[in-house]
Structure formats: C-alpha cells, structure tokens
Amino acid sequence: MMQAEQQHTTELKRTGHRKPLQMELIGGKNARQRIWEELRKTSDATFETYPIARAANVDDDALRTYLQCLTAGGFVEHVSGVRYERRVYRLLKDTGIEAPRLTRKGEPVKQGQGAECMWRTLRMLGEMDVTRLVSHAAASGIDVAPSYAKTYISLLRKAGYLITTLPSTPHRMERFRLSPQMNTGPRPPQIQRVKTVYDPNLNKVMWAEDPEELS
Known part of the structure; x- marks a missing residue:
C-alpha cells in the first residue's frame, strides 16, 4: 500500500497534476491569501518567516515562493537574516484584504x-x-x-x-x-x-x- 501511494505521488509530480483547488484551501482561503492576512497583522510592519508560516498554516516552500513574488512586486523588502527561518521582512505596501496575485517577477497574474x-x-x-x-x-x-x-x-x-x-x-x-x-x-x-x-x-x-x- 505504501509503495502504491509513493508511486501515485511520483506520477503526480511527473505529470504536473495538481489537486482540485478546494483540496488546497483551508476555510475557503488558499495559501497566499492566508499568508497575506498574516502579513497585514504585523503591527510594526516587520515580520519573521517562521512565525508567519506557522500562523498561516503553510509549508516553507509556499511562503518562500510568495515572498519572492511580493519582494519583486515591491510589496515587501528583505530587512535582515540569511537563513530562511531567521529572515526578517518589512511590509511596504498594504493594498487591502485581497492577496496580491503576482508572478515570480512581481507582475500581476492575468489568469482568472x-x-x-x-x-x-x-x-x-x-x-x-x-x-x-x-x-x-x-x-x-x-x-x-x-x-x-x-x-x-x-x-x-x-x-x-x-x-x-x-x-x-x-x-x-x-x-x-x-x-x-x-x-x-x-x-x-x-x-x-x-x-x-x-x-x-x-x-x-x-x-x-x-x-x-x-x-
């Protein structure tokens, strides 16, 4: 059974298939929306990555990728720290409750x-x-x-x-x-x-x- 599950996971990675969107949501919000809402709660406009990931209930890769998009788009900036779990960022631009939909280059996503x-x-x-x-x-x-x-x-x-x-x-x-x-x-x-x-x-x-x- 374990071997079959591992094979299924490998097939998904190889073909690039993703779960239906509703399987990736928590409380009707996707990972980026949850991350953005946690960033907006930072009272002094700075935040560390590890607490944000835990509070938003996302894995480190999801947070790292979205921070790259937000940084490229001018929404946040890297303040200090080299290792991912110790990095400190500052929120520069709060555009409201909806999470910015950005590419890795920081450009608005046109899809949707x-x-x-x-x-x-x-x-x-x-x-x-x-x-x-x-x-x-x-x-x-x-x-x-x-x-x-x-x-x-x-x-x-x-x-x-x-x-x-x-x-x-x-x-x-x-x-x-x-x-x-x-x-x-x-x-x-x-x-x-x-x-x-x-x-x-x-x-x-x-x-x-x-x-x-x-x-």
Whole structure:
C-alpha cells in the first residue's frame, strides 16, 4: 500500500497534476491569501518567516515562493537574516484584504481576470446577455473571449447562480441575471479542469459533471 501511494505521488509530480483547488484551501482561503492576512497583522510592519508560516498554516516552500513574488512586486523588502527561518521582512505596501496575485517577477497574474470581471459585473449590474457581459469586461480593460464567457455562464447556470429572464430565440440571445440568493461574495466561482464549479466564498463545490464530486 505504501509503495502504491509513493508511486501515485511520483506520477503526480511527473505529470504536473495538481489537486482540485478546494483540496488546497483551508476555510475557503488558499495559501497566499492566508499568508497575506498574516502579513497585514504585523503591527510594526516587520515580520519573521517562521512565525508567519506557522500562523498561516503553510509549508516553507509556499511562503518562500510568495515572498519572492511580493519582494519583486515591491510589496515587501528583505530587512535582515540569511537563513530562511531567521529572515526578517518589512511590509511596504498594504493594498487591502485581497492577496496580491503576482508572478515570480512581481507582475500581476492575468489568469482568472476574466472570471473576476464577469462575476463582478453580474453582482453589480442587473439583467444582461453574454454580449453585454463581454463588452463590459472590455470597457474595464479585460479581454474576455465570447466562447469563454458562454462556457462560464453555462456552468454558472448549471450550478444555480443564474436566473433566465428572457429565453433565447433564433434572433435573440438569452438574457439572465444573478440570483440574489447566490450572490455569495466577492471571489468568483471557479471552473476547474475536473469539470466542477467551486465557490471559494463558501468553500464548496456547487456543481459537478460527476455527481460523486459532490459527496
């Protein structure tokens, strides 16, 4: 049994597969969000790495990687210490409750911006169709492919987030709006490769193509 588990772990590392997002979260928050919230608690704007890792319940590699991103982006600076567990950093820029989504070069992560923009639009505006949704995203500086918008809306509908207000016809697109009961929070429901809709606001899989994913 132990040998089989080790082989499975090796296969995951070799192929680059990751667990579904909900398996990596604690309390609906991913590792970077938990780290960021702990950094914002530092009263004197300085912190040591070891206490942050323990308080955020993350491994050292996760903290080290995110600190590299934050340093490159100008959010924190290395103050002192050579060995990782003894390093002291200073928080330079507190941009609010949401953890900065950054690459290793400190640049904003573009992946997921389309979903964030569409979800924000659904929460702010009323009835709309896919064309208006894409246009509103473009006006905000986010390019969302119509095919991706249609897929996102289709899966949100299956998960119970949307109410159809005007059915489609051969000459008219369907119109819809967000169900008031499903306005779950600021973070967009995420469409995963395992064909599930995961809501990070509720820390819950809301729809799955395979019903066993919901059990």
